Amino acid sequence: MTDTNKSATLSIGDKTYDLPILSPSAGPDVVDIRKLYGQADVFTYDPGFTSTASCDSSITYIDGEAGVLLHRGYPIDQLAGKSHFLEVCYLLLYGELPTAAQLEDFEKRVTNHTMVHEQMHRFFTGFRRDAHPMAVMTGVVGAMSAFYHDSTDISDPWHREVASIRLIAKMPTIAAMAYKYSIGQPFVYPRNDLDYASNFLRMCFSVPCEEYHVDPILARAMDRIFTLHADHEQNASTSTVRLASSSGANPFACIAAGIACLWGPSHGGANQACLEMLKEIGTPDRIPEFIARAKDKNDPFRLMGFGHRVYKNFDPRATVMKQSADEVLDLLGVENNPILATAKELEKQALADPYFAEKKLFPNVDFYSGIILEAMGFPTSMFTPIFALSRTVGWISQWKEMIEDPQMKIGRPRQLYTGPTQRDYVDVENR
Ligand code: SDX
DSSP states (O other): OEEEEEEEEEEETTEEEEEEEEEOSSSOOEEOOTTHHHHHSOOOOOGGGTTOOOOOOSSEEEETTTTEEEETTEEHHHHHHHOOHHHHHHHHHHSSOOOHHHHHHHHHHHHTTOSOOGGGHHHHHTSOTTSOHHHHHHHHHHHGGGTOGGGOOTTOHHHHHHHHHHHHHHHHHHHHHHHHHHTTOOOOOOOTTSOHHHHHHHHHHOOTTSOOOOOHHHHHHHHHHHHHTSOOSSOHHHHHHHHHHTTTOOHHHHHHHHHHHHTSTTTTTHHHHHHHHHHHHOSGGGHHHHHHHHHOTTOOOOOTTBOOSSOSSOOHHHHHHHHHHHHHHHHHTOTTOHHHHHHHHHHHHHHHOHHHHHTTOOBOHHHHHHHHHHHHTOOGGGHHHHHHHHHHHHHHHHHHHHHTOTTOOOOOOOOOOOSOOOOOOOOGGGO
16 A cells, blocks of 8 residues: 555535545555544444445455456466465465475465364264254354464464464364264364365265265365355455454454354355255246346345345356356256256346346356355255355455554444433333
8 A cells, every 4th residue: 555645635614634545556546534533523434334445455356347356466267277275375374376395385284283172073062963054163163262272362473373274274174074963974084185175075075984085076166166265355254353353352263253244145145045045946937036026126035146245247256166167067967957957047037137237236156156066965054164164264364464464453433323312311200
């Protein structure tokens, strides 16, 4: 961020205020209002933060109009096509693509942290079998701060490093354990001879009674889903992690807060909501009825998996995800699956409808990821845990960047107060 000699002038009554303008390396300039309240005794007002830059960051850049997503400057389509998830984790965490030796060391460190403390197994038995896996993950990840005391001191760079590696390494194990617990199957331990995505698939789908072989095309698609969900600028769950971390809370508690926020159907819960919507639609002939509902102002129904706060032409992740969806559907021979047939027809009709073009609504990353995960055999309840698993590296990278920023201070927004002005207490007999 560079101080420019430009400034914005704000006039309130007979007074004017000069607000400095700061220029980014890419994207819109920002008007620095940090001193505004002290100078003018006014707040700015921006519910939902649609016009607010909450921080400066060098990790991810999004251009919503152009459909651009860069991680440390590298386009998402190049990373999804040429890199793999753990290499992208290294890039997000440390800012540069690793050398071969750095990558080997990083992958070994992650691999050696994939097991969870054996006593954590008991946490799972405290949940009902039909508990939503996101409830389990929120609880178990928060509880990690009760097990890994040697990596909770955020002022210690080594603690921060170990906590980062532990979270990236253990999230697949915890997500797989939540799944196994929900279907009454035994937990499967991670294997050090498998890559990250293959390990996760095996922990989810293998049973002790027989060998499980990971299909390399499914492993590649799984790895690509992890990469495409890794980070996404200051979205709701990342902003939650940043705000929680600004108080100095430990990383495990802050990531648990991020998981809780991601669960919402407007955010990470959209992939589950999308598949449930497709199941409700049932067959392609009912699509016009649901499209009409999505366009009806009096109907709260929205097409889940469509639209985005920032992307207003297309979601570059969805473009790549769509390619993976076609590969997986062909491999699994499920192109005749009625849900997936409905999805393809919905995509076709929505994209051809002028309303969606005018509102700039198109399939987002969650539309296609849900289709792939359904085809792979995951229940819809596991879709958001997989998103959380992928986004952990983004949350941790943004957390690390904020903690290491000497300007960091506790986040404390103000408000536009609309309640009663001061009044005196009235005894109950006089009310
Ligand atoms: C993610 O922020 C991120 O980066 C998130 C994410 C990430 O990686 O972290 O990309 C992941 O959360 C992707 C988005 C997943 N959510 C969904 O698919 C849920 C369905 N989508 C909508 O809820 C909605 O599109 C949002 C929440 C994603 C974005 O909403 P906005 O930007 O606040 O847009 P809006 O609600 O102001 O809608 C603008 C107009 C409205 O119509 P008008 O009031 O102007 O007449 O578009 C309409 C909305 O009614 N609209 C939709 C719609 N989404 C918006 N109409 C029908 N179906 C939809 N899905």
